[in-house]
Amino acid sequence: MANPTAAMLVIGDEILSGRTRDSNMHHLARKLSEAGIDLREVRFVPDEAEAIIAALNALRHAYDHVFTSGGIGPTHDDITADAVAAAFGVPIDVREDARAILAEHYARNGIEMNAARLRMARIPEGATLIENPVSAAPGFSLGNVHVMAGVPAVFEAMVASLLPRLTGGAPLTSASVDIPRPEGDIAGPLAALAAEFPQLSIGSYPYIREGRFGANVVIRGSDAEAVEAARARLIEMFPGEAR
């Protein structure tokens, strides 16, 4: 059975303008890989309803899951929840269970509940909340779209809350081989290896380290024995160098 597919939508002007460097994509990519869900596409869009809605509708129809990051805080430019409701054509309002979670958190921490904070309890109709153990304000899943915060500590906590609920496919095994040679030397042997193991995915990731060219070759597949056989075969091809 093929693994479930996924896309990610990262929302925020601050990343596109270069002010902030995103870290959530890399975190999610690693976690999905471990969970056997194939991340197939990532899009970054600004804090604009039209752009968010268009991307959501393209991605939610093309993949099994869509994970979003950003735009669910208390300020006026946090419009992700409204955009998700609009994309699905459902109403959105303050929801009692979300409001209660916030009220309890603020009361416990001596923080005032105000109109801005109450916006974070606006949840589209039909959604399931995603727990936020860091700062309480919940994310939510609506259909196959999972809406999470942009702040990395909160995003990561929400991913940890959410992932066990989603079905993973057969776990992938991977093996990595470091070959300290320029890719031009590696390409021929790698093509032969790919032909020998058609059931595996073999990728070459070049690097320059201290001025020297090399490549990490990554072999992936659901058949752990084939992955190991391909790894051994590749090391044989560059004796004393590959490892």
Next chain:
Amino acid sequence: MANPTAAMLVIGDEILSGRTRDSNMHHLARKLSEAGIDLREVRFVPDEAEAIIAALNALRHAYDHVFTSGGIGPTHDDITADAVAAAFGVPIDVREDARAILAEHYARNGIEMNAARLRMARIPEGATLIENPVSAAPGFSLGNVHVMAGVPAVFEAMVASLLPRLTGGAPLTSASVDIPRPEGDIAGPLAALAAEFPQLSIGSYPYIREGRFGANVVIRGSDAEAVEAARARLIEMFPGEAR
């Protein structure tokens, strides 16, 4: 007048699988911001022709510029140039000027030109080359799509080569000088050169080849005569070595 708009397309399984953390998006976002070009969308797709072509065609019609990163190396999974040609419906083949750049670079560095490396001279018809002072193999611009390497040092050098052409300012001229000396020997003379030609931008891209340190120095400016004078001056500083 509104700023020109741009999108970026990052190509590579290794980023979506979480194996590699992309840094090119953040670099480009900062550089475009400085140049007054609005980065409006970024997409990450795998090394698959269909996904690359679909994303390219969506983005190149929606924005003034599209910048791509990744998939132009010598290995079997480097399919970006072919995908760009397919998206534009133009032929692609080894181009003589690109082949000559590679042949000269490999001859100078004692590297064998083989079939895998020759793939990097495949350029879609009608494209303009983007200079690569780090490892020679060029990028290219076809229409409003600018195709660059994924290795960060090479991507960054290509962005530096390309951006002055796009900003509507005076076009920049560049000259490259190869100095087979460690950067520690070069730094003093280079600082003197920068002081002598304050209107030029002078960058040093270090390398190690067969255990020897060297650097490609790239001189850029809008005054072509000054660039040529600085180039001649730099070669004088390392007689019999710089070229």
